[in-house]
Amino acid sequence: MLLVASTAFxxxxxxxxxxxxxxxxxxxxxxxxxxxxxxxxxxxxxxINGQNVSVMLDTGSARTLIxxxxxxxxGLPLSGTTNQRLFGVGGETxxxxxxxxxxxxxxxxxxxxxxxVAGEHDPGADVGVLLGEDFFQAFDVEFDLSHNAVRLFQPxxxxxxxLAYWARTGASEVEFDKVDVNNPEIILxxxxxxxxxxxxxxSGSSLSMLDKSDAERVGVTLETPxxxxxxxxxxxxxxxxxxxxxxxxxxxxxxxxxxxTQIRFSDMYKDATYRQTGSIxxxxxxxxxxMLLGTDFLRSHRVxxxxxxxxxxxxxxxxxxxxxxxxxxxxxxxxPADDTKPGTATN
Numbered sequence: 001m002l003l004v005a006s007t008a009f010x011x012x013x014x015x016x017x018x019x020x021x022x023x024x025x026x027x028x029x030x031x032x033x034x035x036x037x038x039x040x041x042x043x044x045x046x047x048i049n050g051q052n053v054s055v056m057l058d059t060g061s062a063r064t065l066i067x068x069x070x071x072x073x074x075g076l077p078l079s080g081t082t083n084q085r086l087f088g089v090g091g092e093t094x095x096x097x098x099x100x101x102x103x104x105x106x107x108x109x110x111x112x113x114x115x116x117v118a119g120e121h122d123p124g125a126d127v128g129v130l131l132g133e134d135f136f137q138a139f140d141v142e143f144d145l146s147h148n149a150v151r152l153f154q155p156x157x158x159x160x161x162x163l164a165y166w167a168r169t170g171a172s173e174v175e176f177d178k179v180d181v182n183n184p185e186i187i188l189x190x191x192x193x194x195x196x197x198x199x200x201x202x203s204g205s206s207l208s209m210l211d212k213s214d215a216e217r218v219g220v221t222l223e224t225p226x227x228x229x230x231x232x233x234x235x236x237x238x239x240x241x242x243x244x245x246x247x248x249x250x251x252x253x254x255x256x257x258x259x260x261t262q263i264r265f266s267d268m269y270k271d272a273t274y275r276q277t278g279s280i281x282x283x284x285x286x287x288x289x290x291m292l293l294g295t296d297f298l299r300s301h302r303v304x305x306x307x308x309x310x311x312x313x314x315x316x317x318x319x320x321x322x323x324x325x326x327x328x329x330x331x332x333x334x335x336p337a338d339d340t341k342p343g344t345a346t347n
Contacts, residue, residue, distance in 0.1 A: 025158040027165065030139060033106045033150045038125045040206030040295040040323070042143070042150065046105040046129060048074055053128025055105045057150060059141070059305065060202025060292060061132035062183050065116040070128035071098055078117055093118045105131060130204065133184040136305070143203065143303040145295075146317050155308045163306050164313035171304075171313045172254040176201070178310065186305060187289055188312065191252040192263070193218035197290040199253075201305065201312065205294030207264055208322050209243070214290040215265040220246040230264050230324075241266050245324055253293075256316065263322055268292075296323040 033044045035057070046055035048066070051074055071078060078096040096117040103110050119130075139152040140163065155163065164171035176188040186201040192210065195218050220227065222244060230243035243266040251258045300321045304313040 024156075025161045026156045027140065027153040027158070027163065028156055029151060030154055031106050031108065031152040033152075035145070035148055035150050037145055037148075037295070037299065040299070041123065041125060041127065042145065042203050042295060042298070043125060043127065044106060044131075044150065046103070048076070048103055048128060049101050052126075054126045055129045055131050056123065056127050056204060057136075058130045058202070058204025059133050059136055059186055060200055060204045061130055062134060062185060063116055064132040064135055065118050065130050066098060066100075066128060067119040067123060067130065068094075068096075068117055069119070069122035071096075071117045074128065076100070076117070093120050103129070105129070133179075133186065137179055137181065137184045137307055140308055141305045143298045143301075143305075145299050146302065155306070158308065160309075162313065163309065163311075164302075164304055164315065166302060167313070167315050171315045172256050173311050173313050174254040175311055179307065185288070186312070188253075190291065190293075191250070192291075193220075193249045198288060199291040199293050200289040201297075201303075202292040202294055203298055205292040207296050208294040209268060209292045210263050210265040211269070211290050212244075212265050212267040215246060215263075218248070220248060220265070226262075230266075241268060251321075254312075254314070256314075258321055261322060262324055264324070297321055299323075 035042055035044050037043070042057040043054045044057060046053055048070075053070060053074075066076070076098040078098055080096055097114050098117050100113055100115050101111065103113060103115065115129075136152075140155055142149075142151040142153065144151065144166075162171065162173070164173075174188050176186050179185065187198050188201065189196050190199045191197070192214070197210075197214055215221070224246055226247040228245050230245040232240040232242055243264055245262050245264050248261055248263050249259065251261055251263065300316060300319045301314045302317050306313060
């Protein structure tokens with residue numbers, strides 16, 4: 001269990017909130033993780049059973065899990081499970097369980113726990129664990145990637161108080177849907193070419209991605225002038241999917257609008273199908289979002305995901321909001337044929 005640190009600060013004074021003071025509102029800092037961003041994966045150091053691993057911070061995954069190649073590398077004994085199915089870009093992935101003596105991330109350690117094991121590809125960068133939204137939903141989470149930091153907070157008496165403490169002149173904000181604790185996702189509304197769409201804030205997706213059918217809905221098809229090939233993407237499933245980059249008139253989130261931009265799009269979940277036991281019918285998982293807002297968005301903004309208020313606060317810090325080229329891998333590291341994420345959708 002995480003212990004609340006003694007460090008705390010008053011939001012009212014830090015943010016320069018106009019009007020009446022709110023001295024009772026405090027953000028209590030629980031963790032301040034030094035992170036590194038490698039191939040647009042947000043990583044923090046951790047360990048499994050005393051063996052060091054990199055932990056990928058993935059708000060887009062409903063479940064925390066160990067990547068299968070890491071489980072093999074660490075020599076973890078696995079047992080099968082039949083009540084979990086995981087899907088993502090590239091389709092379904094097999095799910096197992098591993099009994100872990102100790103899992104550590106940052107200053108937090110948990111002992112004697114069962115962890116899911118899944119994933120058909122090795123994400124590289126010594127990544128062993130994907131830390132999902134089932135963990136993050138208990139905190140307000142700040143992504144300050146320009147300063148190589150991710151911070152976890154517990155707010156105290158802050159209902160209705162703006163929480164972007166670093167933004168003295170105010171921050172943009174947007175509400176997100178109520179989180180289902182059994183299948184947690186951060187789903188918010190954006191507008192593309194003036195049309196509202198649901199987007200998932202997904203720190204496990206290295207590049208933002210729009211679903212191909214929704215790109216077509218706002219007038220961008222493979223025949224649209226300016227559309228070019230964008231490589232292939234893989235995720236938790238074994239299959240790769242084609243991606244394209246196309247011109248869009250506008251993208252709006254909160255009160256921030258980007259005009260005449262280019263966004264990557266793909267038929268992300270075309271392979272996310274399954275057959276129920278004893279059935280010959282092919283079922284497709286239901287996806288409740290049109291877009292993944294990935295690490296490129298987080299790198300160009302400072303973001304606080306205030307689960308306590310169901311709001312995201314953000315300020316632009318510079319750089320492209322949507323990166324169009326894949327993040328380079330170090331010369332000594334192999335990489336999957338992937339522009340996007342090893343994160344998951346669940347059903």
